[in-house]
Amino acid sequence: MTDISPVIADPTLVMFGKIILALLLGVIIGTERSVVARQAAGMRTFGLVSMGAALFFLTANFVDQQYLGIVNFEPMFVVTGIVTGIGFIGGGLIIFKGDTVHGITTAAGLWVSTAVGLAVATGLYSIAIFTTLLTILVFTGMWYVEQRFKHWFIERNDSDDQPNRLSG
Numbered sequence: 266m267t268d269i270s271p272v273i274a275d276p277t278l279v280m281f282g283k284i285i286l287a288l289l290l291g292v293i294i295g296t297e298r299s300v301v302a303r304q305a306a307g308m309r310t311f312g313l314v315s316m317g318a319a320l321f322f323l324t325a326n327f328v329d330q331q332y333l334g335i336v337n338f339e340p341m342f343v344v345t346g347i348v349t350g351i352g353f354i355g356g357g358l359i360i361f362k363g364d365t366v367h368g369i370t371t372a373a374g375l376w377v378s379t380a381v382g383l384a385v386a387t388g389l390y391s392i393a394i395f396t397t398l399l400t401i402l403v404f405t406g407m408w409y410v411e412q413r414f415k416h417w418f419i420e421r422n423d424s425d426d427q428p429n430r431l432s433g
Contacts, residue, residue: 280323284316286390287382290397291315294378297404304371306358311378314354318347318382326386344383351379374400 273279292312299307325343332338355372377400384393 280327283323283385283388284319286393287319287385288312288316290381290385290393291378293397294374294381294400294404297401298371298374301405302371304368306371306375311375314351314375315378315382315385318351318379319386321347322383322386347379347383348376351376370404374404 273282289312291314292308294315295306295308295311298304298311321343322340325338325340328336329338329340355375358368358372358375360367377396381393381396381400384390384396
């Protein structure tokens, strides 16, 4: 874990940097959702969620440090609240249309964006950046793999349904 706190003396500047980084990483994740997948939840939503998660944790950690011994406060309880709240937002993104379900990948991406914001807030910058890159890989690269598998299985199932030409 590499924290920039020792380099910058003002803790407020460190928090500003963390919030900005969380926002940027969330926007990067959301860009694929809005531009490529054309989902309603995109750059702004993902950026705000990531930034909000970082801010909630930074605030909880600050309160814990400021009132150490005076107030019994556990920042990890804030994390559980954040994850629960994102679950509700993610649930709202999932839409059922007949036999198909839409929005699950976007909801999962929003959940990951929350975790990225929390990772930034705790100083796990390389983990947050790595997770952002992996998320983009899953959104884009895995989509192509998934399409190939669907095509292969549909083609295979269609050929199984056809009568054998030799048997007449």
